[in-house]
Amino acid sequence: MVGGGQLARMTHQAAIALGQSLRVLSESPDDSAALVAADVRIGTHTDLAALREFAKGCDAVTFDHEHVPTAHIAALAAEGVKIYPGAEAILYAQDKRQMRERLSALGAPVPQWRPVASAQDIADFAGSVGWPVVAKAVRGGYDGRGVWMLDDLAAAEELVGTGTELIVEERVPLRRELAALVARSPFGQVAAYPVVETVQQDGICVEVLAPAPDLPEDLAVEAQQLAIDLANALGVVGLLAVELFETEAGIVVNELAMRPHNSGHWTIEGARTSQFEQHLRAVLDYPMGETSLTAPAVVMANVLGGEPGGMSLDERLHHLFAADPGARVHLYGKQVRPGRKIGHVTVLGDTMTEVRARAVRAARWLQEGQQ
Structure with a gap:
């Protein structure tokens, strides 16, 4: 499992009952899973060489977070590593714009939304759905981070000025x-x-x-x-x-x-x-x-x-x-x-x-x- 957080820690506990051993790629020996797993490799999920070395001898590779670059996942899969979920799937958990586009194409129920290139895009969108609107960072963000409630154009301009790639959604009642x-x-x-x-x-x-x-x-x-x-x-x-x-x-x-x-x-x-x-x-x-x-x-x-x-x-x-x-x-x-x-x-x-x-x-x- 790539990632040494609490999800890997609890997955390690489940692996024991199945007679399996969980190898963990952890950034620090003090991470949650690294404290309890027997097979811990220190490295970062953005380092393809570290991922290749980590995957050697593993029957399957999976993740406790969605931040591994899709290009790295695809490269490992092309080299014969059984890595799940695959790059073509995890993309939609990494990129909110791609996720919204795909779900919209599938006819799944999603909020009204649009990609953002300027503060005026947000204002135009708000003109159709009403203020406030919800802006989200396209990538990254969890536990409330990367999400902003915007009440007016001034707030939109300030956020867009940070250079964060955004989408904007209606505030769902x-x-x-x-x-x-x-x-x-x-x-x-x-x-x-x-x-x-x-x-x-x-x-x-x-x-x-x-x-x-x-x-x-x-x-x-x-x-x-x-x-x-x-x-x-x-x-x-x-x-x-x-x-x-x-x-x-x-x-x-x-x-x-x-x-x-x-x-x-x-x-x-x-x-x-x-x-x-x-x-x-x-x-x-x-x-x-x-x-x-x-x-x-x-x-x-x-x-x-x-x-x-x-x-x-x-x-x-x-x-x-x-x-x-x-x-x-x-x-x-x-x-x-x-x-x-x-x-x-x-x-x-x-x-x-x-x-x-x-x-x-x-x-x-x-x-x-x-x-």
Whole structure:
């Protein structure tokens, strides 16, 4: 797996149960996965020579992020490396303009949008859909970075002046955000997880509710089918996360991710097959695992780094387990910085209200050291 973050760390855990060994290409020996994997190579994902050396002897190569240059992926594939997802697929997770163009051509539900060459392009677009509008960096950006809400021409001119390549979209009147997660094998077998609700705060996902509460069955099936259709049309191998807006008129595609995803962390305890095992099954061309829930209600809450001081994280963990023995904690081995994702908590139960309250309380305790 190229990338040494928490996604590789949790994929490593899943590989152990399958009798597999995960080699990790990490930029630092202190990265999350590098701290626990036995086979760690130090290098950068932008270095083709490092990628070639890394891939030697691997049965398959995959990623814990989408930032490997497509030219490098294509070069490795041409040399016989089984590398998933391929360059022709991952392009649509790297480049938002290409993604919007392809999804529009496929007839998928997307916001009104247009590419941007000038601030006047944004103003003209706003003239048809109304201010404010949403500007997005074509490449890069995550956890709220690379997304700007623009209220007027002056704000557009300031942003365009930075030289960032942009697209502009309508501000979607959303009810809430959803995510549909599917896995696809090289020969096209697919498996879909229950549709979940994702709760965002300052552009960062803070909670995932599985299944999405009060989601009509027909809309849930539509979202799952949309994710399956996109995985097939784009040729995805591995996990595909389709981030969605739920609106009065139905669902709209927001973003795509082609790797294990934050919206699927709940599956470790909350589904019969975790997203990390499912991703490995897909890239190794194993049959897909069962995706049903292990409890009526599952909530994952991200643990963000808090302000320095107070009791240690380990001491907070001790108190949490005493207060709620059923809470399942995953810490990523990261240095704590305010607002940084350093772990997550998953709680299972019978009612969403009770489960959600426990998960939020546990995450807050680990972040702040208080209930």
